Ligand SMILES: CC(=O)N[C@H]1[C@@H](OP(=O)(O)OP(=O)(O)OC[C@H]2O[C@@H](n3ccc(=O)[nH]c3=O)[C@H](O)[C@@H]2O)O[C@H](CO)[C@@H](O)[C@@H]1O
């Protein structure tokens with residue numbers, strides 16, 4: 342595992358360009374195996390999740406190459422081989438191979454996924470959807486085995502018991518190749534789901550309603566990529582830089598943003614008193630505002646994203662009073678709290694509510710990035726602190742933040758990522 346070294350007291354200024362959305366990319370890569378042709382994606386983020394998905398593709402004899410944001414995938418020689426356990430466990434979205442393989446071959450055997458340590462993450466709604474399409478689902482050891490009879494997948498009406506991004510995407514990946522019509526109700530409406538549907542429709546799928554709470558799919562036999570799919574900007578990465586810019590910035594322009602995807606987040610920043618100059622595809626944050634405390638309640642899109650409750654926390658510590666956060670999706674998403682407390686943060690969690698009070702003195706120390714957003718929130722707090730912070734398990738941050746060291750460098754902030762080999766060299 343890598344370490345990130347952050348020197349406190351640095352201020353951000355300049356420009357940062359947001360990369361393609363992690364949560365689109367990790368669905369689009371498994372979706373690519375549904376194609377009968379090679380596929381090309383543009384604006385692909387350089388994150389660990391992408392490299393691990395490429396390893397999974399390789400195990401199925403699907404070649405891929407990634408350079409300068411372009412990812413080429415050739416699924417034409419795909420073999421339904423066993424998938425590598427380590428890579429499957431390295432990220433959450435590996436479970437999208439369940440839906441994609443089911444759509445492609447009518448069967449799938451995929452290990453239980455990993456992903457962020459943010460509390461229980463069941464997959465009962467994914468299974469409910471596969472079963473509704475006529476599949477048989479069995480847990481065998483650490484794997485989920487999904488099979489269909491000779492008639493294959495059949496379109497069906499599915500009402501999800503709760504709104505789940507993962508279940509919506511996974512069942513959609515299977516339904517695009519099912520026979521007949523599938524109607525998915527009470528689905529998630531995240532922009533990443535629209536991005537996936539756009540990619541699949543451009544290959545010949547018939548998906549209507551992505552972005553609303555009902556998706557209707559007419560199954561097709563073949564999907565052929567005809568053009569490059571450009572991935573939408575990462576709204577969570579954008580929100581992270583915006584919050585940090587408001588906390589420690591002296592003029593930061595965040596480029597390649599779709600501001601509408603950040604509406605609830607922007608509304609909360611404005612409620613705090615953060616000045617934002619919003620353009621068509623960029624946001625400028627002058628910084629240096631006097632900030633008011635706020636209350637945040639996370640909810641599925643278009644609500645305030647759970648993935649931004651930790652990145653906004655360092656900013657909340659600069660407000661003149663106590664802010665509160667209720668994470669309705671992941672009440673146990675609190676792995677940052679113990680670490681922030683050790684740095685001098687006045688932050689507590691009780692009865693499902695996080696309270697964030699103004700910080701008096703913040704001092705860098707050694708902390709752990711237990712998961713991606715907890716980890717990145719520690720980067721923000723470290724920059725607000727005195728002295729140096731060492732963030733252990735930094736791989737969790739690199740899972741989802743595209744070229745983070747270079748991007749901070751472009752904002753006049755030095756971060757260093759050390760591998761075990763780097764440390765041996767300096768001893
Ligand atoms: C790769 C990806 O896109 N990850 C995102 C996705 O995760 P993920 O797709 O795992 O999150 P879901 O939308 O499925 O989870 C929402 C809620 O539903 C529950 N649930 C989900 C499925 C299920 O079968 N049963 C069940 O009870 C979960 O425990 C959670 O409380 O959406 C989350 C919520 O916006 C984000 O934090 C993650 O960044």
Ligand SMILES: C=C(OP(=O)(O)O)C(=O)O
Nearest residue numbers: 433434456457648713714
């Ligand atoms: C929870 C997250 O990711 P994943 O679902 O991939 O673990 C996240 O991106 O904040």
